[in-house]
Amino acid sequence: MNLLDLDARGLADFFAGIGEKPFRARQVLRWIHQRGEHDFEVMSDLARSLRENLAGKAFVQVPQVISDNTSTDGTRKWLLDVGASAIEAVFIPETNRGTLCISSQAGCTLACGFCSTGKQGFNRNLRTSEIIGQLWLANRFLGATPRGERVISNVVMMGMGEPLLNYEAVVPALNLMLDDNAYGLSRRRVTLSTSGIVPMMDRLRDECPVALAVSLHAPNDSLRDRLMPINRKYPLKELLGACRRYLDRAPRDFVTFEYVMLDGLNDSAEHAQQLIEIAGEVSCKINLIPFNPFPDSEFKRSSSEVIRRFSDTLNAAGVTTTTRKTRGDDIDAACGQLAGRIVDRTRRTIRLARVEA
């Protein structure tokens, strides 16, 4: 058993199953996640018999690092081997915080046209160990600040994949991020971004309400249908309903709406007005993301002038709006550029057909 697949409860159950005292699990949790240890032999305050029992029945294993690149702006990206495919995790240092952006799936089934991950197709869901393993690895690489503080103060599930379509593996990983015996982050500092999987938003609200970001990207159904195919299944009205229900339990009193700025597509004055109406229905903040290009992307980024005007219109109407800084684009680590190396298992035939055509 890979102990990185288990949150505190899972680990206690595992301990009971191998005839050990469940409360010992807490000690092991601290060794693994707080001290970044994988070798049971080093866990000196555990009884020898427990260490031997663990060595025979368990291990701590994270994905292999394939590459490790640092951008001129300090953003750092790791490419990690998860079998046939490879996934990416990105660390973004800022003045007052350090944010780790992690992946939940190898690829994505949802195929939003403006997203490099979506364009790649889908390989498989990541295991809990592969999700929390990204944080475990980044922590080991980054260490602590000179004052002994954690370098990673925030985690965002905004990497590759749709986290709410890998719910069963994502929630134990979230639990570990929040657990005082593991990473001890507050719910406000852990953000899950979803394209809007309505029923799973309700489950997350009931079971593990972390801060929520929703990829909106269009203020009406006809445009959102075009940009994000998932809208045909969960249209705006249902999505906004789920956001309102989420707010009852959310750690912040707003939902963040992400809105990628696509030249000539979703960036007009009329779109801004429609967005203002939506903001009237759900307590929210809007985060504008200048589109980041990738090979074969058929969209263009709105000009900075248009983005500024769009943002000003929203702010003037009382809708708090920020524009995300593009970070790490020289190492293809910016939002939507994460491609990893996906061996597609869903659309391979389509892609082959395209190549032949």
Ligand code: SAH
């Ligand atoms: N699947 C989830 C989380 C991962 S995407 C989701 O869609 O929310 C993280 C954010 O980057 C999303 O808001 C996504 O829409 C946005 N994004 C995708 N492609 C982009 C691109 N090329 N440029 C800018 N943002 C992009």
Ligand code: SF4
């Ligand atoms: Fe998947 Fe999110 Fe990319 Fe859409 S934007 S394809 S949901 S990862």
